[in-house]
Amino acid sequence: AQTVTQSQPEMSVQEAETVTLSCTYDTSESDYYLFWYKQPPSRQMILVIRQEAYKQQNATENRFSVNFQKAAKSFSLKISDSQLGDAAMYFCAYRREGGGADGLTFGKGTHLIIQP
């Protein structure tokens, strides 16, 4: 079974600084997808960024980028120019490639605090 591990229960960063959230996963599959979701206090789950395992290029969405290391099974999220609105729980998630859309396997989450 696949597992996703987020080793940082909580991270704190000054506004406008850069922060990196860590995620590792375990799978025997060669093709899969990885995601970062943001959950603010409203509890809405918001997709931040996704990465296809077959792509070597790291995904980027505005201030959010990932460092995908397939051999190391590592998928970290970098947030540049942190803003107060970035404060939230961040979840790393995995989904295997397959004939259908399997459910996501989530990590336990990292609580990100933005210091003004």
Place this chain on the structure above:
Amino acid sequence: DAGVIQSPRHEVTEMGQEVTLRCKPISGHDYLFWYRQTMMRGLELLIYFNNNVPIDDSGMPEDRFSAKMPNASFSTLKIQPSEPRDSAVYFCASSLHGTGAYEQYFGPGTRLTVT
């Protein structure tokens, strides 16, 4: 364009009562997922449907839980009888086959409290 809609947003019930949670997926999406979020276990998949057919219900905790999808725009998750340990936030999500990574879009969740 409306996202995934869930109702109710909050539900408080007494142990032993039946609880029904409702979900309307994004129009045109052919996959629907039910997740549960607790402090102890985090986010876990309960069941998912493809074209209204249940595909994997291995995450459903026990027979007290049941889910249905009578048509493409409506699904229910029922707990009967409810127990205090069922207290959690229940999310519904939907996705569309063929759209690359099959991104799942989540509803706002239903916070269930069983007293």
